[in-house]
Amino acid sequence: MIKRTHSCGDLRDSDAGASVRLCGWVNTYREQGKGLVFLDLRDRAGLTQVVCDLEDSDSELVEIARGLRREDCIGVEGKVRLRDGGANDKLETGAIELVAERIQVFSKSKTPPILPDDHEADKISEDKRLEYRYIDLRRPSMQKILRTRSQVTRIVRDHFGNEGFLEVETPFLIKSSPEGARDFIVPSRQYPGQWYALPQSPQIFKQILMISGCDRYLQIVRCFRDEDPRADRQAEFTQVDLEMSFVDREDVMDIMGSFATRLWDEILGVDIGDIPRMSWHDAMEDYGIDRPDLRFDLKLVDCGDWAGDIGFRVFDDAMAKPNPRVKAIVIPGGAEKITRKQIDELDALAKQFGAGGLPVTKVTADGFATGIAKFLAPHADRVREALGAKDGDLVLFGADTFDTCLKVMGELRLKLGRDLGLIDDAAWKFLWVVDFPMFERDEDAGRWKAIHHPFTSPMPGEEPKLESAPGDCISAGYDLVCNGSEIAGGSVRIHDQAIQAKVFELLGLDGDTAKLKFGFLLDALQYGAPPHGGIAFGLDRLVMLLVGTNNIRDVIAFPKTQTGQDLMSNAPGPVDAEQLEELFVASTAPEEED
């Protein structure tokens, strides 16, 4: 077997004259008369031109070369020389070529249904790429993503390893937990009718590791949530999971911040600077979202001071709702820039996210025009000042409950940012969002819901509010946000069993239920639990940011489609009746005909 001495991206003009061996795939094949064949040989490092010429090779070798086709896997032995025909500036190895002296065909390829060319990739439908993933992954850009992902995990292990974090594996077959996403469940053969669940995250185990004296824990771990995938979401995904003992939130944010700084420096050569902080309250009020994209401004303007005074029924109705908000987006020069069609699109978006409609108006020299101008005109001076609006601006309004109004206005702001080209693609805007409330009200269920998760601690001093005003209680949670994407989230945890029990109670988990589901954590908390906290970040989304894709399937070697299928392996699929019998499982799905 021909064993390589170099990769296909290595050779330069300084290597001319050397005898080398390369292995790889035939990227392109160019025949120039019966006696001259050029091949571009590809491996994950690059392309090298191989030449077979009757003038300096025997006819048998040229015949072998003439029989090669795209994606054949071969090894080539020969001499490096400067190119006769002049260098190819498009290739890093373009100064040289490899004059073949021996070619070994490792394996021929059938005619490939898709080709691993980057400039063709966006033309190939994604289902073909997923079906023939082994060919698609040969593309240089896919190889680059795999490399970046590997680089990230290496930096994770190096950075946190140096900080004394211990890598510990937690189980995949665990007990099903009641809150959060739908669990994937696995039947137990040894206990008929009993089930394991796959972890949605190793949350409880990592806390128990703190109680176990591990001090600092790290795991790069698969998590499973049986919910519908999205462009940035898969049912199975990877978290980098961290936990630390004897810390407050500053310690966790420090170490995570220094990691992010190092990552962006080493992978992109970018200095992200100091990471600013914003309270959850400010993020929601000013940006309508808990992970604001700070690459552009266009803040929401609060209209609560005057919205109820102008006799506009939409605003009056909104102000009568519980926890009402009336917010505006003022688009500088928008009266000219935004077309009727765009306003219709914005209106449709607003309705999609629950708004009744989208009140609009234009600011003119003497007041307001179009839309809801007639309601605003009598109060023109006051309203214009409150909005900080100038002639030629377009103003969009949202009026509803806090949740709906901010959701709608936050989405409108993002769409406007994109559509108006306000987003600087080269910018990296990080921030810490802090001071989350502990709970939000779940009106349907008539109880409190944890904003983060039920193990999140209140900020020191906030504990009394668990009794007096749970809705006002601030948590010790924190999210790291970059360019409008939440890349990490965590909190200081509850290490006091009494507080944990109180939180469960507020969440509507009575003592028995809590004991049934989390009893082992509640027990463990009674045996000397250290103060601890941690953070987890989504590796997939982090790599998406670093490589600049908005498709999570691009950063996963073997991803699933939006309906949970693996088009290459055809999972999921049926199993034998005997397998089910052994597991004491019967399917109630309608029989499929083959």
Added chain:
RNA sequence: GGGGCGGUAGCUCAAUUGGUUAGAGCUCCGGACUGUCUAUCCGGAGGUUGCGAGUUCGAAUCUCGUCCGCCUCGCCA
């Protein structure tokens, strides 16, 4: 579970109001060419229009069902 877009040659797409033998580029196959490099030129092959019904003299086109892909709402502590 809801909404939108799509499925035609190996790949990417076209096909007038429902009307002759469903076309093009790339790929592939054969040929020419000794300095190509997204090679070029000449020729050829390649189709159950996702699948199943229905309407019609006639369906890629219209209707119904179904499967698949993408985007999205819900969902995702």
